[in-house]
Amino acid sequence: MSTLVCIKRVVDSSSEVVLTEDGQGVDGRYAGFTMSAHEECAVELAVQIGDGPTVMTLGDADAVEQLRAALAVGCTAAVHVVADAQTFGPADVAREIAGVVRDRSHDLVLLGNDAADSGDFQVGIRLAYELGWPVVNGVTNVSVADGVVTASGAGPDGHETYRVPLPAVVTVLEGGVEPRYPTVPGRMKAKKVPIEERQPTAAPAGPARVRLLLPPPAPSNVQILGKGADAAPAVVDLFEQLGVLAR
Amino acid sequence: MILTLVETTPAGEAIEVSREALTFARSLAAEGGGVPVDAVVVGTPSPELVATLASYGVREVHALTGEAFDAFSGAAWAAGILAVRGSSVVVMAAGTPRGNEVMAHVAARAGVAMAANVLSFSGLSPFVVTRQVVGGSALEEMRLSDRPAVFTVAGHAVEAVPAETPGAATVVEQTPEIAAADLVARVVSAEEPEPDLSGSLKSARVVVGAGRGAGSSDGFADLLELTSLLDASLGVSRVVTSLGWRPHHEQVGQTGSRISPDLYIPCGISGAIQHWAGCSTAKNILAINTDPDAPMVTKATYAVIGDLHEVVPAINEEIRRRRSGS
Ligand SMILES: Cc1cc2nc3c(=O)[nH]c(=O)nc-3n(C[C@H](O)[C@H](O)[C@H](O)COP(=O)(O)OP(=O)(O)OC[C@H]3O[C@@H](n4cnc5c(N)ncnc54)[C@H](O)[C@@H]3O)c2cc1C
Numbered sequence: 001m002s003t004l005v006c007i008k009r010v011v012d013s014s015s016e017v018v019l020t021e022d023g024q025g026v027d028g029r030y031a032g033f034t035m036s037a038h039e040e041c042a043v044e045l046a047v048q049i050g051d052g053p054t055v056m057t058l059g060d061a062d063a064v065e066q067l068r069a070a071l072a073v074g075c076t077a078a079v080h081v082v083a084d085a086q087t088f089g090p091a092d093v094a095r096e097i098a099g100v101v102r103d104r105s106h107d108l109v110l111l112g113n114d115a116a117d118s119g120d121f122q123v124g125i126r127l128a129y130e131l132g133w134p135v136v137n138g139v140t141n142v143s144v145a146d147g148v149v150t151a152s153g154a155g156p157d158g159h160e161t162y163r164v165p166l167p168a169v170v171t172v173l174e175g176g177v178e179p180r181y182p183t184v185p186g187r188m189k190a191k192k193v194p195i196e197e198r199q200p201t202a203a204p205a206g207p208a209r210v211r212l213l214l215p216p217p218a219p220s221n222v223q224i225l226g227k228g229a230d231a232a233p234a235v236v237d238l239f240e241q242l243g244v245l246a247r
Numbered sequence: 248m249i250l251t252l253v254e255t256t257p258a259g260e261a262i263e264v265s266r267e268a269l270t271f272a273r274s275l276a277a278e279g280g281g282v283p284v285d286a287v288v289v290g291t292p293s294p295e296l297v298a299t300l301a302s303y304g305v306r307e308v309h310a311l312t313g314e315a316f317d318a319f320s321g322a323a324w325a326a327g328i329l330a331v332r333g334s335s336v337v338v339m340a341a342g343t344p345r346g347n348e349v350m351a352h353v354a355a356r357a358g359v360a361m362a363a364n365v366l367s368f369s370g371l372s373p374f375v376v377t378r379q380v381v382g383g384s385a386l387e388e389m390r391l392s393d394r395p396a397v398f399t400v401a402g403h404a405v406e407a408v409p410a411e412t413p414g415a416a417t418v419v420e421q422t423p424e425i426a427a428a429d430l431v432a433r434v435v436s437a438e439e440p441e442p443d444l445s446g447s448l449k450s451a452r453v454v455v456g457a458g459r460g461a462g463s464s465d466g467f468a469d470l471l472e473l474t475s476l477l478d479a480s481l482g483v484s485r486v487v488t489s490l491g492w493r494p495h496h497e498q499v500g501q502t503g504s505r506i507s508p509d510l511y512i513p514c515g516i517s518g519a520i521q522h523w524a525g526c527s528t529a530k531n532i533l534a535i536n537t538d539p540d541a542p543m544v545t546k547a548t549y550a551v552i553g554d555l556h557e558v559v560p561a562i563n564e565e566i567r568r569r570r571s572g573s
């Protein structure tokens with residue numbers, strides 16, 4: 001078998017989000033870039049599956065940083081479809097991933113359940129239809145034995161388990177495995193792995209985006225009752241005033 | 248017509264976010280000059296479910312039945328929905344994991360776009376929706392020019408409100424032929440789901456909230472004491488449940504419970520938009536946070552700036568002192 005894991009370079013959104021001037025994307029110049037937590041877990045699962053997985057991304061030249069991060073924790077090959085990810089819609093990305101899968105004869109593809117920036121919740125599923133393969137969605141644990149993928153995660157029916165024969169697509173949610181930290185030798189090795197560059201197979205139809213906006217900041221009317229432990233009497237006064245202090 | 252997937256609890260009731268999606272569908276239908284709203288459910292609906300759907304203005308209930316629907320498969324559900332779709336111009340669901348998954352299948356099969364986690368729409372031609380992106384830190388306006396327009400409604404983006412005039416909710420059972428390929432990826436076993444323990448949280452008059460600021464699974468003692476002193480319920484952020492510090496049924500927010508207590512006391516919770524979605528209807532909010540600029544603090548009615556591990560024990564102490572009358 002041969003595993004491919006798909007990651008996306010996204011702006012680190014833990015700090016304040018700034019939009020690009022044209023409103024078509026998030027400006028990462030201040031916040032920096034990362035890959036989504038779901039994809040870190042997908043990479044970890046791919047490494048645990050243990051067949052020396054390939055990592056791929058569709059992104060600009062800088063996305064090499066995320067490919068190297070995945071190589072440093074155990075991926076053994078990398079494919080870079082060089083393109084501006086913001087101009088690709090989910091169907092475009094799925095088609096490009098399918099091209100990589102066919103050319104390199106992968107039979108298991110792991111993706112994140114949803115990308116941390118565009119949050120489309122669909123590239124993995126569209127990829128499955130491109131390839132004509134089954135897709136298991138939103139799982140936290142994945143293992144492979146005798147050509148069968150066992151995948152499980154929490155769902156409305158309880159802890160749900162799927163069993164599908166290869167080839168298959170699986171989309172991963174964070175929470176089932178702890179992504180490992182790269183070791184120094186891991187990082188050194190990652191620097192030497194050649195990255196296969198590809199051009200997109202077709203011009204993108206593009207996302208259906210009109211523009212991005214920031215939610216308007218809510219006006220603040222907060223009344224500060226105090227700082228630290230000294231605020232306790234004022235807090236309990238408030239409880240009494242609101243009548244929530246059960247006797 | 249507008250076709251809405253309605254998900255049900257293990258007891259067979261429509262989940263709250265699906266009722267919200269039906270409410271959204273009705274406002275869309277009204278804007279479109281009174282197009283009918285139909286529902287799709289999986290399995291034979293109980294009389295209670297049919298009554299609920301009627302109260303939400305549903306015209307027809309398409310019930311997908313047969314062996315293919317005994318266990319969940321995203322592909323099979325989507326095939327079923329497309330089989331009963333008829334002339335629907337919109338196919339939609341709540342933005343749950345199942346809802347997003349099934350709508351992505353529907354969109355891929357129909358060769359149309361899909362918008363996840365929609366908050367509102369602004370015009371029908373062109374049909375433009377606004378949805379949450381970047382974990383809710385930004386919004387995206389998206390043009391859905393394909394028909395059917397396929398999307399999901401973000402949890403608690405609208406309030407679930409029954410219709411002024413009920414619908415007929417005529418049940419039409421359908422057993423569409425499902426291809427074997429669509430049943431390959433299906434749930435083969437499921438452990439008993441956690442019973443829904445969120446009832447007391449949803450109805451509590453006072454909720455004490457805890458987020459990443461609690462620090463660890465051992466960091467809840469003072470918060471739990473405050474909870475009991477106030478005869479309150481504990482509610483937590485997703486970080487707390489993802490890290491396994493507290494069970495999921497205590498989660499407040501878009502993918503947890505929506506609460507409307509008289510007083511909500513979020514401690515060490517930043518106030519991310521998905522959390523806010525679950526607590527914005529609280530009458531009073533008292534935020535306890537080290538960061539005076541945290542969104543939860545700026546949106547709150549009252550706030551204490553400080554370390555919850557100092558502030559909460561001091562509050563507990565003060566309550567005990569006043570109770571003992573000293
Ligand atoms: C599709 C989707 C659905 C989601 N659904 C939900 C949901 O239903 N519910 C939900 O909660 N989240 C949800 N989230 C996650 C949400 O975006 C945030 O990541 C999460 O709410 C943050 O949790 P937090 O406030 O505990 O942690 P953080 O954002 O890390 O905030 C911690 C806060 O604690 C403060 N703090 C730290 N230490 C202390 C201390 N000692 N004393 C006092 N204050 C302290 C900090 O100043 C900070 O404000 C969802 C996200 C996505 C993408």
Ligand SMILES: Nc1ncnc2c1ncn2[C@@H]1O[C@H](COP(=O)(O)O)[C@@H](O)[C@H]1O
Pocket residue numbers: 006007008036038039056057058059085090093110111112113114115116118119120121122123124
């Ligand atoms: N540009 C990209 N390059 C590689 N993988 C991607 C890209 N965009 C999305 N993906 C994968 O598809 C998953 C779901 O993305 P989305 O459907 O956009 O929310 C992500 O978690 C990634 O694993």
